[in-house]
Amino acid sequence: MNTFGGRLRSARKNKKMSQRKLAETIGAKHTSISEWENGYHEPKDIETINKICAALEIDASWLLNNNNKESKISTHLNKGIDDLPDDAKAELDNFVDYLKAKYKGGEKK
Secondary structure, three states: OOOHHHHHHHHHOOOOOOOHHHHHHHHHOHHHHHEEEEEEEEOOOOOHHHHHHHOOOOOOOHHHHHOOOOHHHHHHHOHHHHOOHHHHOOOOOOOOHHHHHHHHHHHHO
């Protein structure tokens, strides 16, 4: 359960929810849920992560990092993002990608 997919599967099963039901709830294809759980892909945007977390009643920091402590960042991700205009969501998503690339492996490049 040390991967995104493993944590997603565990949380989904704890809620006794099928892949198909989770997909319907978050507006994704059921094949996407399977691919995420099996480690082929991960969701590409914050909005999808937030929908998954809301549907499964889990914290984004745990799902993304296996961190049980709620961080300040995950608190912001779990509230208010949906109220942003689409341009702002895209900008935020691009910035997160930039930070991931810059600090890959926990060290500054």
